[in-house]
Amino acid sequence: MASGQVEKRVKYKSSLKDPGTPGFLRIREAMLFFVPTDPKSDSKLKVLTQNIKSQKYTKEASNKPPWLNMTNKQGRSYIFEFENYADMQTCRDFITKALAKCEEEPTKPAVSTSSEQLNIADLEMRFKLLRENSELQRLHKQFVESKVLTEDEFWATRKKLIGKDSIRKSKQQVGLKSMMVSGIKPSTDGRTNRVTFNLTPEIIFQIFAEKPAVRQAFINYVPSKMTEKDFWTKYFRAEYLYSTKNTAVAAAEAAEDEELAVFLKPDEILAREARQKIRRVDPTLDMEADQGDDYTHLMDHGIQRDGTMDVIEPQNDQFKRSLLQDLNRHAAVVLEGRSIDVDSEDTRIVAEALTRVKQVNKADGDTTKEANQERWERMSRVAGMEDLQAPQNFPLAPLSIKDPRDYFESQQGNVLNVPRGAGALKRNVHEAYGLLKESILEIRATGLCVPLIKPDVSFDVFRSLTQTISTAKNIIGKNPRESFLDRLPKSTKDEVLHHWASIQELLRHFWSSYPITTTYLHIKVGKLKDAMSNTYSQLEAMKESVQSDLRHQVSLLVRPMQQALDAAFQHYEADLQRRKAKSGGGERPNGYV
């Protein structure tokens, strides 16, 4: 082990603000030590390499001192300030190498477990993405199944894709149906006067949400006083009485049956809530324009449930509900949405959950400030529907243009390609302007030239234009906006597009693997290079196989792809040569063997 140890003069900082303790950093493969210059100092340090989780470092171009910041698996970080960047680089590379070694031993099983440990949701998301995107599926098949890329590598560059979708899994709550409870029609057996209501949990929820009094009554009576069935029978009896608009009968029945009366009387809880809401209204608000809409006290122009006019009988007033009241209440509940998360068949649980939510709301609403806050939050939540908005997480970089002239005009003097005869032009400035003005004077004096255009010139223009258009049509195709791709046979077109996508995939992985610091990356780059050579020859083959009249255009399309691949090959070879030269010299500062 020629390079088994590295030692550099550093300052150790326990935190970013710590001025630092001067000393030596000594790194061996298994461990790193910090020995302070001052023997009395107690900031000696010993860290096992395998405990290091990650390292961060400042970049040379960033104008910051050369810092290396290592984080251990417990989240503690050690910051070292080096005397220069070269020192830091050496240490960093050494640690990278040591870390890679540490990882390599347990790596074989670790890789497979890492994908096993992936939570099911992530896996499902990947499958879903592959299913929905055939292009992605093809790439996945081509590179992951042929082992050019690992599953993790393939998805690592698509975190956004996965992340976005998992967020989108919708926090939007499902609203209630806009149909009103009173719209529920019973079924009849056709022979007797019996009617049957089919109550679904959803309907029950809606009734409870719209009519707190019914909810409260349910909690009070069921099952101590009556069965759930009896309760609903009574409820619909009351509803029936409402619908008959026979307030006298309603009043009579209510007098006999106190439970039924609960359903027939105005909803106290609701009224209380309404009063509370009114108290929360901004006192400076001018309500005059809205007076007709105040649904709790005002008689609503006499419109009843089914819209027929009715005579008001003041004494039985309380047994009457208006269509407007119902509509308003229903609308309010629909807007509130399903405020509880309980999805239970048990009616009582639903009723209690709703009551709890209401009580919490009330407690919240006690202080007007909080109520306002809540209202604002709710409004901003409702106003911004997630699925209707563009993704918000654009990485923004503010422009750093100090002087707009730098941006719009030349930044480094007028180093321009001087036009031919520019000097001569300068001498003639006055002359040139003179000529121009003379021309204007001439046309003002004599008018347009006569004839404006000679017939044979016109004819020439037409002929040349026709020719231009017809030849351009041949080259570009009938539809001027049609791309050349559309003129290729479908299979060739697909092939071209697919090659392009796979080359991009390969190049992305290829370039992001540099600089090569671990054996792992070395192997990866090798595999990528082989895959790219493969693609390269496929491109050649495709060029050969197309019809001769399309060959030129296809080769124009293929050329940039090949250029991009060539650049990668060139880089690969150059890097290889450098490595060989270095390792030949016996020096291996950069790590892998």
Place this chain on the structure above:
Amino acid sequence: MASVASKLYSDDVSLLVLLLDTNPFFWSTTSITFSQFLSHVLAFLNAVMGLNQLNQVVVIATGYSSCDYIYDSSSTSSNHGTGNGMPALFSSLLEKLEDFVTKDEELSKEKNVSKDRVASSLLSGSLSMALCYIQRVFRSGHLHPQPRILCLQGSQDGPEQYVAVMNSIFSAQRLMVPIDSCYIGTQNSAFLQQASYITGGVHHKPQQLDGLFQYLTTIFATDLHSRGFVQLPKPVGVDFRASCFCHKKTIDMGYICSVCLSIFCEHHKKCTTCGSVFGQSKLDDVSSVSDKKRKSPDT
């Protein structure tokens, strides 16, 4: 007029904003004189206004050191009768044009800008003015003529205007205002080719300038609606070359900031536009050529 107009503004009513190149350095080198050129242009404008009673024409002079509106058919009174058989409209245009040229000359003396500038016209300026005018028309309500811009340009591109011109082009693209361009100089103009390509306008370089009127009426008089049914000349390739942001040199290969897409002819440590710090790969010296992005004429 407005109430009548509201019934009549159909999809083929045009607002044509014509950018007229009045660069004296260009006009002292051409085969046709400026007055001949003006004859063709004025006749063309007359034809455009004759195509539809509601068509509107605005002319902006693109000078060497300034630009200005020299004609607006919606604001010029149309009283008839001057000599030499020209509508009053055009004598007012020519008068304004003459004033403009005089002012432009003074400005060029004042600023002494001609020292090392390319003898290009202020295309970026007149494009911006045209877009401002059109923006105002758009904001006047939803009954307005369909605007388009026509650049009648002869001088060469000024690479130092690259950023400003491209910004105007992208604004036009956003506004969905096509920029037609007719290049009458010797070399073709990359700016105009890109402007028309990006905004979906027509670019053409006439072969013979004595037939300019024929080119103008055949190609550029067509309103946007009718373009759906007419075969117009289509350039086979577009010169996509850009200017670097650092020296404003025209380049076909360079470095691009991966954050803000600024273009540089040489490697910088930091992007001058957005401030991103570029990492320097150790192998940069080996493969600097291959890292560059190529921007070449498209085929």
